[in-house]
Amino acid sequence: MKILRYILLPVVPIYFLITWLRNKLYDLGLKKSVSYNFPVICVGNLSVGGTGKSPMIEYLISILKDEFKVATLSRGYKRKTEGFQLANKNSSAETIGDEPFQFYTKFNNDIYVGVDVDRQNGIQTLRNLEDSPEVILLDDAFQHRKVKAGFNILLTTYHNPYFNDMVLPTGNLREPKRGSKRADIIVVTKCPNDLNQAKKNAVINKIKAKGNQHVFFSSIMYSDVVISANSTKNINDLKSFCLVTGIANATPLVNFLNAKNLQFEHQNFSDHYNFTEKDILELNKKELIITTEKDFMRLKQYESLKETLFYLPIKVKIDDELKFNSLIKAFVKKH
Structure with a gap:
Protein backbone atom coordinates (compact mmCIF):
# COMPACT_ATOMS: atom_id res chain seq x y z
CA MET A 1 0.00 0.00 0.00
CA LYS A 2 2.83 2.43 0.88
CA ILE A 3 4.56 1.70 -2.44
CA LEU A 4 1.34 2.38 -4.33
CA ARG A 5 0.95 5.70 -2.50
CA TYR A 6 4.40 6.80 -3.62
CA ILE A 7 3.65 5.70 -7.17
CA LEU A 8 0.59 7.93 -7.09
CA LEU A 9 2.59 10.99 -5.97
CA PRO A 10 2.13 12.72 -9.39
CA VAL A 11 -1.64 12.69 -8.73
CA VAL A 12 -1.25 14.76 -5.54
CA PRO A 13 -1.09 18.19 -7.28
CA ILE A 14 -4.25 17.34 -9.25
CA TYR A 15 -6.16 16.32 -6.11
CA PHE A 16 -4.81 19.39 -4.30
CA LEU A 17 -5.99 21.72 -7.08
CA ILE A 18 -9.46 20.17 -7.30
CA THR A 19 -10.12 20.35 -3.54
CA TRP A 20 -8.54 23.82 -3.25
CA LEU A 21 -10.71 25.13 -6.10
CA ARG A 22 -13.86 23.61 -4.58
CA ASN A 23 -13.19 25.30 -1.24
CA LYS A 24 -12.36 28.59 -2.97
CA LEU A 25 -15.69 28.58 -4.78
CA TYR A 26 -17.47 28.15 -1.44
CA ASP A 27 -15.32 30.84 0.19
CA LEU A 28 -16.20 33.30 -2.59
CA GLY A 29 -19.89 32.40 -2.44
CA LEU A 30 -19.91 31.05 -5.99
CA LYS A 31 -21.06 27.68 -4.65
CA LYS A 32 -24.05 27.91 -2.31
CA SER A 33 -23.72 27.06 1.36
CA VAL A 34 -26.73 27.15 3.70
CA SER A 35 -26.37 28.64 7.17
CA TYR A 36 -28.88 28.42 10.03
CA ASN A 37 -30.35 30.66 12.73
CA PHE A 38 -30.01 27.97 15.40
CA PRO A 39 -26.90 26.21 16.79
CA VAL A 40 -25.27 23.77 14.38
CA ILE A 41 -21.90 22.38 15.54
CA CYS A 42 -19.71 20.42 13.14
CA VAL A 43 -17.12 17.88 14.30
CA GLY A 44 -14.69 16.72 11.64
CA ASN A 45 -11.13 16.40 10.46
CA LEU A 46 -8.85 16.97 7.49
CA SER A 47 -7.51 13.41 7.52
CA VAL A 48 -9.02 10.09 6.58
CA GLY A 49 -8.98 7.58 9.40
CA GLY A 50 -9.74 7.78 13.09
CA THR A 51 -9.16 11.06 14.87
CA GLY A 52 -11.72 10.48 17.64
CA LYS A 53 -14.86 12.04 16.18
CA SER A 54 -17.32 9.67 17.88
CA PRO A 55 -15.92 10.18 21.42
CA MET A 56 -15.98 13.94 20.79
CA ILE A 57 -19.63 13.84 19.68
CA GLU A 58 -20.44 11.88 22.85
CA TYR A 59 -18.55 14.41 24.94
CA LEU A 60 -20.56 17.27 23.41
CA ILE A 61 -23.81 15.39 24.01
CA SER A 62 -22.89 14.87 27.65
CA ILE A 63 -22.25 18.58 28.31
CA LEU A 64 -25.32 19.81 26.39
CA LYS A 65 -28.13 17.29 26.84
CA ASP A 66 -29.21 18.42 30.30
CA GLU A 67 -29.81 22.00 29.15
CA PHE A 68 -30.82 21.61 25.51
CA LYS A 69 -32.65 19.22 23.21
CA VAL A 70 -29.77 17.74 21.20
CA ALA A 71 -29.69 15.87 17.89
CA THR A 72 -26.81 14.22 16.08
CA LEU A 73 -26.72 13.94 12.31
CA SER A 74 -24.38 11.51 10.58
CA ARG A 75 -24.03 10.05 7.13
CA GLY A 76 -24.70 6.55 8.44
CA TYR A 77 -21.68 4.98 6.81
CA LYS A 78 -22.21 1.41 5.50
CA ARG A 79 -25.85 1.26 6.53
CA LYS A 80 -28.23 -0.75 4.39
CA THR A 81 -30.93 1.91 4.20
CA GLU A 82 -31.32 5.09 2.17
CA GLY A 83 -32.52 8.62 2.79
CA PHE A 84 -33.20 10.10 6.21
CA GLN A 85 -33.53 7.71 9.13
CA LEU A 86 -34.35 8.60 12.72
CA ALA A 87 -33.10 6.14 15.33
CA ASN A 88 -35.73 4.24 17.30
CA LYS A 89 -36.07 1.04 19.32
CA ASN A 90 -36.04 -1.02 16.11
CA SER A 91 -32.82 0.53 14.79
CA SER A 92 -29.56 -1.36 14.37
CA ALA A 93 -26.08 -0.81 12.98
CA GLU A 94 -27.43 -2.07 9.65
CA THR A 95 -30.21 0.51 9.49
CA ILE A 96 -28.39 3.63 10.73
CA GLY A 97 -24.67 2.73 10.88
CA ASP A 98 -22.52 1.60 13.79
CA GLU A 99 -21.54 4.99 15.22
CA PRO A 100 -25.04 6.54 15.16
CA PHE A 101 -26.36 3.31 16.68
CA GLN A 102 -23.76 3.69 19.41
CA PHE A 103 -25.00 7.25 20.13
CA TYR A 104 -28.59 6.04 20.31
CA THR A 105 -27.76 3.03 22.49
CA LYS A 106 -25.80 5.15 24.94
CA PHE A 107 -28.13 8.16 25.20
CA ASN A 108 -31.43 6.65 24.01
CA ASN A 109 -34.35 9.06 24.33
CA ASP A 110 -32.22 11.88 25.76
CA ILE A 111 -31.32 12.88 22.18
CA TYR A 112 -32.37 12.48 18.56
CA VAL A 113 -30.06 10.48 16.31
CA GLY A 114 -30.55 11.06 12.60
CA VAL A 115 -28.69 9.87 9.52
CA ASP A 116 -28.79 11.34 6.04
CA VAL A 117 -26.20 11.65 3.27
CA ASP A 118 -27.85 14.97 2.39
CA ARG A 119 -27.05 17.04 5.47
CA GLN A 120 -29.31 19.92 4.41
CA ASN A 121 -32.28 17.57 4.18
CA GLY A 122 -31.29 15.87 7.44
CA ILE A 123 -31.16 19.17 9.32
CA GLN A 124 -34.49 20.31 7.92
CA THR A 125 -36.15 16.98 8.73
CA LEU A 126 -34.90 17.09 12.32
CA ARG A 127 -36.13 20.65 12.74
CA ASN A 128 -39.54 19.65 11.41
CA LEU A 129 -40.03 17.16 14.24
CA GLU A 130 -42.81 18.05 16.66
CA ASP A 131 -40.38 18.50 19.56
CA SER A 132 -37.55 19.82 17.41
CA PRO A 133 -33.93 19.81 18.59
CA GLU A 134 -32.38 23.06 19.76
CA VAL A 135 -28.83 21.99 18.88
CA ILE A 136 -27.66 19.78 16.01
CA LEU A 137 -24.26 18.09 16.10
CA LEU A 138 -22.90 17.21 12.65
CA ASP A 139 -20.70 14.12 12.74
CA ASP A 140 -17.85 14.07 10.18
CA ALA A 141 -19.10 16.99 8.09
CA PHE A 142 -16.10 19.33 7.89
CA GLN A 143 -15.85 18.84 4.11
CA HIS A 144 -19.65 18.95 3.63
CA ARG A 145 -19.67 22.60 2.69
CA LYS A 146 -23.23 22.72 1.40
CA VAL A 147 -23.97 23.24 5.08
CA LYS A 148 -22.32 26.13 6.90
CA ALA A 149 -22.16 25.16 10.56
CA GLY A 150 -22.15 27.98 13.05
CA PHE A 151 -19.27 26.37 14.95
CA ASN A 152 -16.57 24.01 13.66
CA ILE A 153 -14.45 21.66 15.76
CA LEU A 154 -11.48 20.20 13.88
CA LEU A 155 -9.74 17.10 15.25
CA THR A 156 -6.19 15.99 14.50
CA THR A 157 -4.20 13.27 16.23
CA TYR A 158 -1.05 14.03 18.20
CA HIS A 159 1.05 11.39 16.45
CA ASN A 160 -0.25 12.12 12.92
CA PRO A 161 -1.14 15.82 12.83
CA TYR A 162 -2.49 17.36 9.65
CA PHE A 163 0.35 19.90 9.48
CA ASN A 164 2.86 17.09 8.85
CA ASP A 165 0.75 15.48 6.13
CA MET A 166 -0.19 15.98 2.47
CA VAL A 167 -3.34 15.41 0.46
CA LEU A 168 -4.49 12.12 -0.99
CA PRO A 169 -3.57 9.77 -2.54
CA THR A 170 0.01 9.84 -1.18
CA GLY A 171 -0.93 11.52 2.08
CA ASN A 172 -4.06 11.24 4.22
CA LEU A 173 -5.57 14.71 3.88
CA ARG A 174 -9.02 15.06 2.33
CA GLU A 175 -8.24 18.69 1.50
CA PRO A 176 -5.27 21.09 1.78
CA LYS A 177 -4.00 22.09 5.22
CA ARG A 178 -5.37 25.61 4.85
CA GLY A 179 -8.82 24.10 5.45
CA SER A 180 -7.95 24.19 9.14
CA LYS A 181 -8.57 27.95 9.07
CA ARG A 182 -12.32 27.28 8.96
CA ALA A 183 -12.22 25.77 12.45
CA ASP A 184 -13.25 27.64 15.58
CA ILE A 185 -11.60 25.02 17.80
CA ILE A 186 -8.75 22.65 16.93
CA VAL A 187 -8.41 19.65 19.23
CA VAL A 188 -5.21 17.61 19.19
CA THR A 189 -6.51 14.15 20.08
CA LYS A 190 -5.09 10.89 21.41
CA CYS A 191 -2.30 12.67 23.28
CA PRO A 192 -0.03 10.76 25.65
CA ASN A 193 -1.02 11.23 29.28
CA ASP A 194 2.37 12.68 30.19
CA LEU A 195 2.27 15.46 27.59
CA ASN A 196 3.99 18.51 29.09
CA GLN A 197 3.51 22.19 28.29
CA ALA A 198 6.71 22.42 26.23
CA LYS A 199 5.47 19.72 23.86
CA LYS A 200 2.06 21.36 23.71
CA ASN A 201 3.66 24.68 22.78
CA ALA A 202 5.63 22.98 20.00
CA VAL A 203 2.38 21.68 18.49
CA ILE A 204 0.62 25.03 18.93
CA ASN A 205 3.46 26.78 17.10
CA LYS A 206 3.07 24.43 14.15
CA ILE A 207 -0.70 24.81 14.05
CA LYS A 208 -0.33 28.60 13.76
CA ALA A 209 -3.88 29.27 14.91
CA LYS A 210 -5.60 32.49 13.91
CA GLY A 211 -6.62 34.99 16.57
CA ASN A 212 -10.17 33.67 16.74
CA GLN A 213 -9.15 30.01 16.98
CA HIS A 214 -8.62 28.00 20.15
CA VAL A 215 -6.36 24.94 20.48
CA PHE A 216 -7.03 22.16 22.99
CA PHE A 217 -5.43 18.81 23.75
CA SER A 218 -7.31 15.63 24.57
CA SER A 219 -6.50 12.06 25.52
CA ILE A 220 -8.38 8.77 25.56
CA MET A 221 -9.42 7.41 28.93
CA TYR A 222 -10.10 3.67 29.01
CA SER A 223 -12.52 2.14 31.48
CA PRO A 313 -15.69 1.81 26.98
CA ILE A 314 -13.65 4.94 26.37
CA LYS A 315 -14.19 8.63 26.95
CA VAL A 316 -12.41 11.84 26.10
CA LYS A 317 -10.47 13.88 28.63
CA ILE A 318 -9.87 17.47 27.52
CA ASP A 319 -7.19 19.68 29.00
CA ASP A 320 -8.76 22.90 30.24
CA GLU A 321 -12.21 21.40 29.86
CA LEU A 322 -13.86 24.29 31.70
CA LYS A 323 -12.75 26.69 28.98
CA PHE A 324 -13.71 24.22 26.25
CA ASN A 325 -17.16 23.64 27.74
CA SER A 326 -17.63 27.38 28.21
CA LEU A 327 -16.90 28.10 24.54
CA ILE A 328 -19.38 25.46 23.38
CA LYS A 329 -22.18 26.55 25.71
CA ALA A 330 -21.59 30.24 24.97
CA PHE A 331 -22.06 29.57 21.25
CA VAL A 332 -25.23 27.56 21.84
CA LYS A 333 -26.78 30.12 24.19
CA LYS A 334 -25.91 33.01 21.87
CA HIS A 335 -27.64 31.37 18.93
Whole structure:
Protein backbone atom coordinates (compact mmCIF):
# COMPACT_ATOMS: atom_id res chain seq x y z
CA MET A 1 0.00 0.00 0.00
CA LYS A 2 2.83 2.43 0.88
CA ILE A 3 4.56 1.70 -2.44
CA LEU A 4 1.34 2.38 -4.33
CA ARG A 5 0.95 5.70 -2.50
CA TYR A 6 4.40 6.80 -3.62
CA ILE A 7 3.65 5.70 -7.17
CA LEU A 8 0.59 7.93 -7.09
CA LEU A 9 2.59 10.99 -5.97
CA PRO A 10 2.13 12.72 -9.39
CA VAL A 11 -1.64 12.69 -8.73
CA VAL A 12 -1.25 14.76 -5.54
CA PRO A 13 -1.09 18.19 -7.28
CA ILE A 14 -4.25 17.34 -9.25
CA TYR A 15 -6.16 16.32 -6.11
CA PHE A 16 -4.81 19.39 -4.30
CA LEU A 17 -5.99 21.72 -7.08
CA ILE A 18 -9.46 20.17 -7.30
CA THR A 19 -10.12 20.35 -3.54
CA TRP A 20 -8.54 23.82 -3.25
CA LEU A 21 -10.71 25.13 -6.10
CA ARG A 22 -13.86 23.61 -4.58
CA ASN A 23 -13.19 25.30 -1.24
CA LYS A 24 -12.36 28.59 -2.97
CA LEU A 25 -15.69 28.58 -4.78
CA TYR A 26 -17.47 28.15 -1.44
CA ASP A 27 -15.32 30.84 0.19
CA LEU A 28 -16.20 33.30 -2.59
CA GLY A 29 -19.89 32.40 -2.44
CA LEU A 30 -19.91 31.05 -5.99
CA LYS A 31 -21.06 27.68 -4.65
CA LYS A 32 -24.05 27.91 -2.31
CA SER A 33 -23.72 27.06 1.36
CA VAL A 34 -26.73 27.15 3.70
CA SER A 35 -26.37 28.64 7.17
CA TYR A 36 -28.88 28.42 10.03
CA ASN A 37 -30.35 30.66 12.73
CA PHE A 38 -30.01 27.97 15.40
CA PRO A 39 -26.90 26.21 16.79
CA VAL A 40 -25.27 23.77 14.38
CA ILE A 41 -21.90 22.38 15.54
CA CYS A 42 -19.71 20.42 13.14
CA VAL A 43 -17.12 17.88 14.30
CA GLY A 44 -14.69 16.72 11.64
CA ASN A 45 -11.13 16.40 10.46
CA LEU A 46 -8.85 16.97 7.49
CA SER A 47 -7.51 13.41 7.52
CA VAL A 48 -9.02 10.09 6.58
CA GLY A 49 -8.98 7.58 9.40
CA GLY A 50 -9.74 7.78 13.09
CA THR A 51 -9.16 11.06 14.87
CA GLY A 52 -11.72 10.48 17.64
CA LYS A 53 -14.86 12.04 16.18
CA SER A 54 -17.32 9.67 17.88
CA PRO A 55 -15.92 10.18 21.42
CA MET A 56 -15.98 13.94 20.79
CA ILE A 57 -19.63 13.84 19.68
CA GLU A 58 -20.44 11.88 22.85
CA TYR A 59 -18.55 14.41 24.94
CA LEU A 60 -20.56 17.27 23.41
CA ILE A 61 -23.81 15.39 24.01
CA SER A 62 -22.89 14.87 27.65
CA ILE A 63 -22.25 18.58 28.31
CA LEU A 64 -25.32 19.81 26.39
CA LYS A 65 -28.13 17.29 26.84
CA ASP A 66 -29.21 18.42 30.30
CA GLU A 67 -29.81 22.00 29.15
CA PHE A 68 -30.82 21.61 25.51
CA LYS A 69 -32.65 19.22 23.21
CA VAL A 70 -29.77 17.74 21.20
CA ALA A 71 -29.69 15.87 17.89
CA THR A 72 -26.81 14.22 16.08
CA LEU A 73 -26.72 13.94 12.31
CA SER A 74 -24.38 11.51 10.58
CA ARG A 75 -24.03 10.05 7.13
CA GLY A 76 -24.70 6.55 8.44
CA TYR A 77 -21.68 4.98 6.81
CA LYS A 78 -22.21 1.41 5.50
CA ARG A 79 -25.85 1.26 6.53
CA LYS A 80 -28.23 -0.75 4.39
CA THR A 81 -30.93 1.91 4.20
CA GLU A 82 -31.32 5.09 2.17
CA GLY A 83 -32.52 8.62 2.79
CA PHE A 84 -33.20 10.10 6.21
CA GLN A 85 -33.53 7.71 9.13
CA LEU A 86 -34.35 8.60 12.72
CA ALA A 87 -33.10 6.14 15.33
CA ASN A 88 -35.73 4.24 17.30
CA LYS A 89 -36.07 1.04 19.32
CA ASN A 90 -36.04 -1.02 16.11
CA SER A 91 -32.82 0.53 14.79
CA SER A 92 -29.56 -1.36 14.37
CA ALA A 93 -26.08 -0.81 12.98
CA GLU A 94 -27.43 -2.07 9.65
CA THR A 95 -30.21 0.51 9.49
CA ILE A 96 -28.39 3.63 10.73
CA GLY A 97 -24.67 2.73 10.88
CA ASP A 98 -22.52 1.60 13.79
CA GLU A 99 -21.54 4.99 15.22
CA PRO A 100 -25.04 6.54 15.16
CA PHE A 101 -26.36 3.31 16.68
CA GLN A 102 -23.76 3.69 19.41
CA PHE A 103 -25.00 7.25 20.13
CA TYR A 104 -28.59 6.04 20.31
CA THR A 105 -27.76 3.03 22.49
CA LYS A 106 -25.80 5.15 24.94
CA PHE A 107 -28.13 8.16 25.20
CA ASN A 108 -31.43 6.65 24.01
CA ASN A 109 -34.35 9.06 24.33
CA ASP A 110 -32.22 11.88 25.76
CA ILE A 111 -31.32 12.88 22.18
CA TYR A 112 -32.37 12.48 18.56
CA VAL A 113 -30.06 10.48 16.31
CA GLY A 114 -30.55 11.06 12.60
CA VAL A 115 -28.69 9.87 9.52
CA ASP A 116 -28.79 11.34 6.04
CA VAL A 117 -26.20 11.65 3.27
CA ASP A 118 -27.85 14.97 2.39
CA ARG A 119 -27.05 17.04 5.47
CA GLN A 120 -29.31 19.92 4.41
CA ASN A 121 -32.28 17.57 4.18
CA GLY A 122 -31.29 15.87 7.44
CA ILE A 123 -31.16 19.17 9.32
CA GLN A 124 -34.49 20.31 7.92
CA THR A 125 -36.15 16.98 8.73
CA LEU A 126 -34.90 17.09 12.32
CA ARG A 127 -36.13 20.65 12.74
CA ASN A 128 -39.54 19.65 11.41
CA LEU A 129 -40.03 17.16 14.24
CA GLU A 130 -42.81 18.05 16.66
CA ASP A 131 -40.38 18.50 19.56
CA SER A 132 -37.55 19.82 17.41
CA PRO A 133 -33.93 19.81 18.59
CA GLU A 134 -32.38 23.06 19.76
CA VAL A 135 -28.83 21.99 18.88
CA ILE A 136 -27.66 19.78 16.01
CA LEU A 137 -24.26 18.09 16.10
CA LEU A 138 -22.90 17.21 12.65
CA ASP A 139 -20.70 14.12 12.74
CA ASP A 140 -17.85 14.07 10.18
CA ALA A 141 -19.10 16.99 8.09
CA PHE A 142 -16.10 19.33 7.89
CA GLN A 143 -15.85 18.84 4.11
CA HIS A 144 -19.65 18.95 3.63
CA ARG A 145 -19.67 22.60 2.69
CA LYS A 146 -23.23 22.72 1.40
CA VAL A 147 -23.97 23.24 5.08
CA LYS A 148 -22.32 26.13 6.90
CA ALA A 149 -22.16 25.16 10.56
CA GLY A 150 -22.15 27.98 13.05
CA PHE A 151 -19.27 26.37 14.95
CA ASN A 152 -16.57 24.01 13.66
CA ILE A 153 -14.45 21.66 15.76
CA LEU A 154 -11.48 20.20 13.88
CA LEU A 155 -9.74 17.10 15.25
CA THR A 156 -6.19 15.99 14.50
CA THR A 157 -4.20 13.27 16.23
CA TYR A 158 -1.05 14.03 18.20
CA HIS A 159 1.05 11.39 16.45
CA ASN A 160 -0.25 12.12 12.92
CA PRO A 161 -1.14 15.82 12.83
CA TYR A 162 -2.49 17.36 9.65
CA PHE A 163 0.35 19.90 9.48
CA ASN A 164 2.86 17.09 8.85
CA ASP A 165 0.75 15.48 6.13
CA MET A 166 -0.19 15.98 2.47
CA VAL A 167 -3.34 15.41 0.46
CA LEU A 168 -4.49 12.12 -0.99
CA PRO A 169 -3.57 9.77 -2.54
CA THR A 170 0.01 9.84 -1.18
CA GLY A 171 -0.93 11.52 2.08
CA ASN A 172 -4.06 11.24 4.22
CA LEU A 173 -5.57 14.71 3.88
CA ARG A 174 -9.02 15.06 2.33
CA GLU A 175 -8.24 18.69 1.50
CA PRO A 176 -5.27 21.09 1.78
CA LYS A 177 -4.00 22.09 5.22
CA ARG A 178 -5.37 25.61 4.85
CA GLY A 179 -8.82 24.10 5.45
CA SER A 180 -7.95 24.19 9.14
CA LYS A 181 -8.57 27.95 9.07
CA ARG A 182 -12.32 27.28 8.96
CA ALA A 183 -12.22 25.77 12.45
CA ASP A 184 -13.25 27.64 15.58
CA ILE A 185 -11.60 25.02 17.80
CA ILE A 186 -8.75 22.65 16.93
CA VAL A 187 -8.41 19.65 19.23
CA VAL A 188 -5.21 17.61 19.19
CA THR A 189 -6.51 14.15 20.08
CA LYS A 190 -5.09 10.89 21.41
CA CYS A 191 -2.30 12.67 23.28
CA PRO A 192 -0.03 10.76 25.65
CA ASN A 193 -1.02 11.23 29.28
CA ASP A 194 2.37 12.68 30.19
CA LEU A 195 2.27 15.46 27.59
CA ASN A 196 3.99 18.51 29.09
CA GLN A 197 3.51 22.19 28.29
CA ALA A 198 6.71 22.42 26.23
CA LYS A 199 5.47 19.72 23.86
CA LYS A 200 2.06 21.36 23.71
CA ASN A 201 3.66 24.68 22.78
CA ALA A 202 5.63 22.98 20.00
CA VAL A 203 2.38 21.68 18.49
CA ILE A 204 0.62 25.03 18.93
CA ASN A 205 3.46 26.78 17.10
CA LYS A 206 3.07 24.43 14.15
CA ILE A 207 -0.70 24.81 14.05
CA LYS A 208 -0.33 28.60 13.76
CA ALA A 209 -3.88 29.27 14.91
CA LYS A 210 -5.60 32.49 13.91
CA GLY A 211 -6.62 34.99 16.57
CA ASN A 212 -10.17 33.67 16.74
CA GLN A 213 -9.15 30.01 16.98
CA HIS A 214 -8.62 28.00 20.15
CA VAL A 215 -6.36 24.94 20.48
CA PHE A 216 -7.03 22.16 22.99
CA PHE A 217 -5.43 18.81 23.75
CA SER A 218 -7.31 15.63 24.57
CA SER A 219 -6.50 12.06 25.52
CA ILE A 220 -8.38 8.77 25.56
CA MET A 221 -9.42 7.41 28.93
CA TYR A 222 -10.10 3.67 29.01
CA SER A 223 -12.52 2.14 31.48
CA ASP A 224 -11.48 -0.28 34.24
CA VAL A 225 -14.22 -2.69 33.20
CA VAL A 226 -15.38 -4.42 30.05
CA ILE A 227 -19.11 -4.75 29.42
CA SER A 228 -21.28 -7.38 27.77
CA ALA A 229 -25.01 -7.51 27.12
CA ASN A 230 -25.64 -8.72 30.68
CA SER A 231 -22.46 -8.52 32.78
CA THR A 232 -19.17 -6.75 33.44
CA LYS A 233 -15.61 -7.82 34.19
CA ASN A 234 -12.67 -5.95 35.66
CA ILE A 235 -10.09 -5.61 32.94
CA ASN A 236 -7.24 -6.44 35.32
CA ASP A 237 -8.83 -9.82 36.05
CA LEU A 238 -8.72 -10.98 32.44
CA LYS A 239 -6.39 -13.94 31.90
CA SER A 240 -6.37 -14.15 28.12
CA PHE A 241 -8.72 -13.11 25.35
CA CYS A 242 -9.18 -12.35 21.67
CA LEU A 243 -9.12 -8.65 20.80
CA VAL A 244 -11.31 -7.87 17.78
CA THR A 245 -11.13 -4.42 16.18
CA GLY A 246 -12.67 -2.93 13.06
CA ILE A 247 -11.57 0.67 13.54
CA ALA A 248 -9.25 3.01 11.65
CA ASN A 249 -6.40 2.83 14.16
CA ALA A 250 -6.27 0.19 16.89
CA THR A 251 -2.73 1.05 18.01
CA PRO A 252 -3.70 3.15 21.10
CA LEU A 253 -5.96 0.35 22.34
CA VAL A 254 -3.33 -2.32 21.73
CA ASN A 255 -0.73 -0.21 23.53
CA PHE A 256 -3.07 0.26 26.49
CA LEU A 257 -3.67 -3.48 26.82
CA ASN A 258 0.02 -4.29 26.40
CA ALA A 259 0.91 -1.79 29.13
CA LYS A 260 -1.27 -3.85 31.47
CA ASN A 261 0.67 -6.99 30.51
CA LEU A 262 -2.52 -8.69 29.36
CA GLN A 263 -2.35 -11.80 27.17
CA PHE A 264 -4.35 -11.57 23.96
CA GLU A 265 -4.41 -12.28 20.28
CA HIS A 266 -5.46 -9.46 17.98
CA GLN A 267 -7.79 -9.88 15.01
CA ASN A 268 -7.62 -6.56 13.20
CA PHE A 269 -10.22 -5.78 10.54
CA SER A 270 -10.75 -2.69 8.37
CA ASP A 271 -12.72 0.30 9.65
CA HIS A 272 -16.52 -0.26 9.78
CA TYR A 273 -15.92 -3.87 8.76
CA ASN A 274 -19.03 -5.94 8.04
CA PHE A 275 -18.44 -9.29 9.75
CA THR A 276 -19.23 -12.36 7.64
CA GLU A 277 -20.76 -15.68 8.67
CA LYS A 278 -17.30 -17.21 8.43
CA ASP A 279 -15.92 -14.57 10.81
CA ILE A 280 -18.67 -15.28 13.33
CA LEU A 281 -18.05 -19.04 13.15
CA GLU A 282 -14.40 -18.39 14.00
CA LEU A 283 -15.30 -16.02 16.82
CA ASN A 284 -17.66 -18.63 18.28
CA LYS A 285 -14.56 -20.70 19.07
CA LYS A 286 -13.15 -17.99 21.36
CA GLU A 287 -13.71 -18.20 25.11
CA LEU A 288 -13.57 -14.43 25.60
CA ILE A 289 -13.72 -11.60 23.07
CA ILE A 290 -12.91 -7.97 23.84
CA THR A 291 -13.82 -5.36 21.27
CA THR A 292 -14.48 -1.64 20.89
CA GLU A 293 -17.87 -0.13 21.57
CA LYS A 294 -18.31 0.64 17.87
CA ASP A 295 -17.55 -2.95 16.88
CA PHE A 296 -19.84 -4.20 19.65
CA MET A 297 -22.73 -2.41 17.92
CA ARG A 298 -22.19 -4.63 14.86
CA LEU A 299 -21.44 -7.87 16.71
CA LYS A 300 -24.03 -7.89 19.49
CA GLN A 301 -26.77 -9.01 17.09
CA TYR A 302 -25.26 -12.51 17.06
CA GLU A 303 -26.85 -14.57 19.81
CA SER A 304 -23.97 -17.06 19.76
CA LEU A 305 -21.60 -14.33 21.04
CA LYS A 306 -23.85 -13.11 23.84
CA GLU A 307 -21.88 -14.74 26.67
CA THR A 308 -18.37 -14.18 25.33
CA LEU A 309 -18.48 -10.71 23.75
CA PHE A 310 -17.45 -7.66 25.80
CA TYR A 311 -16.49 -4.11 24.88
CA LEU A 312 -14.11 -1.66 26.52
CA PRO A 313 -15.69 1.81 26.98
CA ILE A 314 -13.65 4.94 26.37
CA LYS A 315 -14.19 8.63 26.95
CA VAL A 316 -12.41 11.84 26.10
CA LYS A 317 -10.47 13.88 28.63
CA ILE A 318 -9.87 17.47 27.52
CA ASP A 319 -7.19 19.68 29.00
CA ASP A 320 -8.76 22.90 30.24
CA GLU A 321 -12.21 21.40 29.86
CA LEU A 322 -13.86 24.29 31.70
CA LYS A 323 -12.75 26.69 28.98
CA PHE A 324 -13.71 24.22 26.25
CA ASN A 325 -17.16 23.64 27.74
CA SER A 326 -17.63 27.38 28.21
CA LEU A 327 -16.90 28.10 24.54
CA ILE A 328 -19.38 25.46 23.38
CA LYS A 329 -22.18 26.55 25.71
CA ALA A 330 -21.59 30.24 24.97
CA PHE A 331 -22.06 29.57 21.25
CA VAL A 332 -25.23 27.56 21.84
CA LYS A 333 -26.78 30.12 24.19
CA LYS A 334 -25.91 33.01 21.87
CA HIS A 335 -27.64 31.37 18.93
